[in-house]
Amino acid sequence: MKFVQLKRGLRAGALAASVLATGMAGAPYAMAQAKTSVQLGAIEVLSGPNAKYGVSIKSGFDLALSEINAAGGVLGAPLAIHYEDSAGNKDQAVNAVRKLIGADKVSLILGPTLSGEMFAAGPVANAQKIPIVGTSTTANGITALGNYVFRTSLPESDVVPVTLKAARDKLGVKKVAVMYGNDDAFTKSGYDVMKAALTKLGIETLTTETFGGKDTDFSAQLTKIKAMNPDAIVVSALVQAGAGIMLEKKALGFSDKVRIIGGNGLNSPKIGEIAGAAANGTLVGSPWFVGKQDAANVKFVGAYKAKYNAEPDQFAAQAYDTLFIVAKAITAAGAADPQKIRDALVNVKYSGVLGPSAFTADRNPADTSGVVVLEMEDGKFAPLK
């Protein structure tokens, strides 16, 4: 086993060195940036395995940015976003915060993409009193990091209960088995939320099983669960493990009536691509749905398709709304001053593609009325009837 550890150690070393190198290389260039416009920073996963989230978010920001600047910008000047790539790495996210604040002198930071990154980067921005606004961070406890940490993404603790309530009321789910990835902060936090919501809704938990996020074999857990005959399986997992569970569930001959109920991690069309028909019936809650028919959403989806030649996902939608919320707060603050923007953000009210939004006293999104429960049908999510 010595060799494996050695290998890991070397890797960590190489990573640290590369992070150091990017951190240092970025600084001189930024000094030359013009200061006439209002400067924002954005830290997203733009490369590596989770890049699809970050790229969607950037597309959402860029679309909103072009619309805001076409309409005259904020405070009479155009808005500018400095993008930093965190590559899904906490250290890189922390360095990006330092660079954006120290070198680029930004007034506010958007991102980072992943909850794990926010737990590392949020406190750094907070200590320097620069507001940092997550658009996709849904884990528990994000805004507890400090008074300058905001998020516009509904936390799992708001979305999961809506999903489970729909399963109970519309599908008669009374007893469930729970499965969660126990080696990942996000899937573990999702499990805590599910557990609390199940108790509150009076749904019985027959058994709780765990797995590793990189596991491929779930037959032991699912064989055990099948023998207990649950109405549904509540799963906190990311796409890969989630799809594996669906395939194995079908292979073991579960009835189609036993659905998978997931958190935000399973809210991805990838699930259908990988698991195929085995994904049918999967339920997830989502703050947004591409087919929402209100005027704001139809306009957004149309503009997005025209610009990127692809359908937006929830991450793009959240980012799109967030930039408008931030722009509104800067206008209300009357200056590109971080403290004034922070104080204005707390009170800003906005209605966009996600529905009405405002912040609670602890800087979480206040309104859950936009949550839609979706059901997987032939590889695509559609609203649950």
Place this chain on the structure above:
Amino acid sequence: MLGQQLLNGVVLGAVYALFALGFTLIFGVLGVINLTYGFYFSAGAFLALYFTQGLGISMMLALLLAGIVTGGIAVILDGLLLTPLRRAKAPELASLMVTLGATLFLYSLMSAYFGTDIRRLPPKVFTNVGFNWLGLHIETSQLLILVTMVVIVSGLGWLTQRTRMGLAIRALAENGTAAQLAGINAGAVTRIVSFLSGGIGGLAGVLIGMNYNAIEPYMGEQMMLKGFAVVIMGGLGNIRGALVAGLMLGVLETLTAGYIGSSLKDAVGFGLAVLTLWVRPVGLFGRATIKRA
């Protein structure tokens, strides 16, 4: 339920054993820890994906072809990376370092080229069909894994014990210098062993990718950890050991998850590896070698 759990365990064990066979072969015969083995696993799966999707070849033929091509890649990589070290009589650690660097490079190359998105075999190429028998459930891909494992184990057993080639392989494993003095072409035997182990790694990648329907560049790296545990338990270079240890690990992990708690599943596997090292450092089937100065 016990029957199904045992079957789950045997299938998982066969997956481990299949992966470990090629790995232990390199260990035992060539005496190097070749970390590029995990890459062969990923490469095999991607090749099968390309053969079936890109070239429209049937799944079974693609399986064979992927094994053969991966074997060829293994021969080339061994020639590029390890032959110069052998010539220079470099210490064992050097091969570890070189193959570590090479795998990191190869994995990065693969993810840069293919991306890290999970890919799947399209349903028209391969769809798992389930069979029910006496209340037990098994899938086509699982049967294929079991059959392939039996074929490879018996094939390797026959090759190493019954053929002249096998004699040469065993001689090289026993003592490289003596084997060469006895007229064995060490270079040729090394290439054959590299081909075999690379081919087995590639086949394992295709079968396991088929079974879990998830193919991504780093899939080999995740198997390496369990592969190490199996090879340690079975004894370095021991084919029978890899088979028994793989099956044992699979069954124990499944029973732990099914009857004790799924959070202890991995602890059992690696705990066993540590225990083996304590009690029998040469592995369950390993033979202690006495080195005289």
